[in-house]
Amino acid sequence: MRSSNTFGIQFVIRLPKQQKNDQATVFARISVNGRRCEISLKKKVNPQNWDDAKGKARGTKDETRKLNEHIERIRTLIADGYHQLVQQKKVVTVDAVKSLFLGADENEITLIKLGEYHNTEMKEKLADGTMKNYYTTQKYIAKFLKEKYHRNDIGLAELNYKFILDFETYLSRHQPKDHQKPLHNNGIMKHIEHLCKMVNMAVTMDWLAKDPFANYKQHFDKVERFYLSKEELSAIEKKMFTIERLQVVKDLFLFSCYTGWLI
Numbered sequence: 001m002r003s004s005n006t007f008g009i010q011f012v013i014r015l016p017k018q019q020k021n022d023q024a025t026v027f028a029r030i031s032v033n034g035r036r037c038e039i040s041l042k043k044k045v046n047p048q049n050w051d052d053a054k055g056k057a058r059g060t061k062d063e064t065r066k067l068n069e070h071i072e073r074i075r076t077l078i079a080d081g082y083h084q085l086v087q088q089k090k091v092v093t094v095d096a097v098k099s100l101f102l103g104a105d106e107n108e109i110t111l112i113k114l115g116e117y118h119n120t121e122m123k124e125k126l127a128d129g130t131m132k133n134y135y136t137t138q139k140y141i142a143k144f145l146k147e148k149y150h151r152n153d154i155g156l157a158e159l160n161y162k163f164i165l166d167f168e169t170y171l172s173r174h175q176p177k178d179h180q181k182p183l184h185n186n187g188i189m190k191h192i193e194h195l196c197k198m199v200n201m202a203v204t205m206d207w208l209a210k211d212p213f214a215n216y217k218q219h220f221d222k223v224e225r226f227y228l229s230k231e232e233l234s235a236i237e238k239k240m241f242t243i244e245r246l247q248v249v250k251d252l253f254l255f256s257c258y259t260g261w262l263i
Helices: 062-087 094-102 111-122 128-149 161-173 185-204 230-238 244-259
Strands: 007-014 024-032 035-045
Touching (some): 007 035, 007 062, 024 062, 035 062, 062 094, 111 128, 111 185, 128 161, 128 185, 161 185, 230 244
Antiparallel strands (some): 007 024, 024 035
């Protein structure tokens, strides 16, 4: 392995959004050849007791001492993993170092696993129609990963601003092979919105240190809605459906049109 590899470990803290007085979470920041990722230690500390320069907690309390000892153990494990990759003449990347530290790929929270967790947690909280839309977004994500990255999944630490832009471009160029129509801007933005909400869940759970959507701006097109003409309403009235459910929907729609009631 080339001797020009650069490697570094820092320990930083992150405060939950809109909770400035809360306990901060400690993260290990790994840097390899100019790229970096962060791993949550799942340990909390009072921000006022944290030394940014030294990357450890201040004080002599037993709790502080244990935290700093844990930080040093993590530092040693990460460094050992890096040197192991170098000695084995393997490709040294920040993701390889992270995966080796985590021990096994199944221990890492990935984008697909995040979707599965989201579905489990939100199934009883969101309407069936909303969940169906999330399932569709997740299918697009899976297709995107296979076509763009030739992978079945991706670690959350690999998500960045470019990933979002690439996903947006993929959706805009996607040509459905079934009866569906190509996605227009607002449809694309809804799928981006679903991905954003799942990523926000990961940030809240301390599975992701930095929100890749922080600088991303969604742009919905304004849709002008037109009124039906008398002729169009008459055509709907005359239309008869053989399926009872559709006939009921038609009747309710006409009732709303003529009375102004929202059904």
